[in-house]
Amino acid sequence: MVKSSVKIDPITVEIIQNSMRAITEEMFATMRKTAMSSIIYEVLDFGVAMFDAQGQLASSGSGIPGFIGMLEPGVKSVLEKFDKPDAIREGDVFMTNIPHHGGVSHLNDVVLILPVYHEGTLIGWLANKAHWVDVGGSFPGSISADALDIYQEGLQLPCIKVIEQFTPNQAVIDIFMANSRQPEVSKGDFWAGIASMRAGEKRFKSLVEKYSLQAVAYAIEDYIELGERVARAALKALPKGTFEASEVTDNGLSIKAKITITDEEFLVDLRGNPPTQPNGLNATYDSTMVDAQMLFKAIASPQTFANAGSFRPIRLLVDDDSMFAAKYPAATSVYYENSMMSFDLVWKALALAMPDALTAGHYGSICGTFLGGPHPKTGHSHSIVEPQIGGWGASSKFDGINALYTGFHGETFNVPVEISEQRNGLQIDRLALNDEEGGEGETNGGKGIKLDYRVLTDNWWLTMAYVRSENGPWGLKGGNRGSTNYVNVVRTSGETQRYSVCTALPLNEGDVVQVVTANGGGFGNPANRPKEKVLDDIKNGYVTYERAQEVYGIN
Incomplete structure (x- = not known):
C-alpha cells in the first residue's frame, strides 16, 4: 500500500490505528487459547504482528519483544524470495525457521507469515512466531549448547509455502511432524498459529471494507511516521556522548559494547567481539539488532506503541561472522543467552548516565x-x-x-x-x-x-x-x-x-x-x-x- 495524497480526517485515522492494535491483540488471544504446549499458552513464548504491504512493522502485538522485532525481516525475506509475478497469492501461508535467513532466532522458533489481500490487491501481512517444543535434531527438545552447526539442531524449513491458495501442503506437514518427537503437539501449535493469523486476516479485511483501502493505507503510513517522530523526539532527550562497557563471559571471552548517542542517531557498536563460536552460543545480525531495539525502546519511549518507525534512529555496527552476527550454518540453539549478553552490555554502558531509567x-x-x-x-x-x-x-x-x-x-x-x-x-x-x-x-x-x-x-x-x-x-x-x-x-x-x-x-x-x-x-x-x-x-x-x-x- 502507498500512502494516499488525499488527507483523511484525523478521527478516522485514530480509529483505524487503534483498530490495528486490536487486531494484533486478537491474534495474540487466539494463539494463547488454541495452542497445545504450555510454553505457548502459559509462558506466552510467542509473538504476533501486523505489517504493511512492503513488510514494514505496522502494529506489534503482545508477546516476546524479541520475537516481534524479528518478524519484519522475516516478512521481507518472503518478499525477496518470492519476487516474481504471482509467486505470492491470496490464501498462501509461508513457513520458516532458519535463523540466518531472516525473522528467526533458532530452529525451535517457527515463523508463519500470511499475506492479506483485498479485491486482488496485497494490502499487508500478518505473522506469528512461537517456540515449538521439538523440531528434531540430535537431542530431545532440539536444543544443544554443544551443537557444532545447524544440521545438528533440527529440521530446517527454508521459507516455504505450507499452505498454497488455501490448500495445505500435506507433504510439508507430514515432514515437520515426522521430524518432531512430539508430532501431535507440533501439529496443534501449527494450526494454532494459522488460527491466530486467520483471525487477524478477517479483522484486517473488515477494516478495509469499512473505511476503504485508501484510508487504511494512509493510517498505516501515518502511524509509522508517528512512530519515528516519537522516537526522534525521545532521542533528543537522551544524554549525548559515547558510553562503553565490557564483561568477561563465564568461559573467559572478553565482550564489549560502545554506544554513541547524538541528536540524530543511536549507534550501537559491537565490533571487535569474538568470532562465531564452535557451539550454539551464537546470534544472527537480526537477533542482535532486536536486542538494541529493545534497549532503545526501554529508555527512549517505553510507554508508547512500537512499529517500524520507532527504530529508525538505531544503527548497529558488528563484525561480519562474529558471535553477534553468525552466518549460516552456525549453530544458534542457545542464541538467547548470547542475546542476553549483548542486551546487558548496552544496558551496562548506559546505566551510569541514566540512573533514573536503568x-x-x-x-x-x-x-x-x-x-x-x-x-x-x-x-x-x-x-x-x-x-x-x-x-x-x-x-x-x-x-x-x-x-x-x-x-x-x-x-x-x-x-x-x-x-x-x-x-x-x-x-x-x-x-x-x-x-x-x-x-x-x-x-x-x-x-x-x-x-x-x-x-x-x-x-x-x-x-x-x-x-x-x-x-x-x-x-x-x-x-x-x-x-x-x-x-x-x-x-x-x-x-x-x-x-x-x-x-x-x-x-x-x-x-x-x-x-x-x-x-x-x-x-x-x-x-x-x-x-x-x-x-x-x-x-x-x-x-x-x-x-x-x-x-x-x-x-
Missing part, C-alpha cells in the same frame, strides 16, 4: 530449562520448556524487584506449580526466593529463586545453558555484584552435581533438578544502607544477622 545488572540469563521423558501417567514422550524468573538490579532509589523475568521477555509468565505437576508430570518440591549472598548495596538487588523439580519416572533428561554462572550481575556506584545462575542435580543416592551447561543429561525417578537464579546487583555503598532497612531485611529473611554485620556494619 538499574544495576539483573540476573541476565533466560535460564531456559528443558526437561522431558515419558509422562508418568501416559508413558508418552513429553517435554517442557521453562525460562526462569530471577532478581533485578537495584536502582538509585529503590531495591531491585524479586523474581521477575528479564528485560528481554516482555509479557511472559512462569509456569504455575499446578500446571507443572498436573500437565507436565513433575513434582515441585520448592519455589522460594534465593537466600544466597550477593547484591548488597545502599539499595539491594532483587532476589532470584530456588525452584526444585522432582522427576517422577525413569528415562528423563535435562538440557540447560545459563550465563552468569561464574560472574554475578554487576553492581553500580559501589554496590556488590549479585549471585549466580546454576542448576544442582541431586541424585537419589544423595550425590549432587552443579551445572551451568548440560545437554540431555539423564535423569531418573527421584532425581531432583534444583534451579537457582541470581540475585541482582546492588546500587551504592552497602555501608550507607539505612539501619532500619537492614533490620527489615533481617526480619524478612533476606539477610542473616551475621551477613548484615559483615556487609552493612550493623551492630
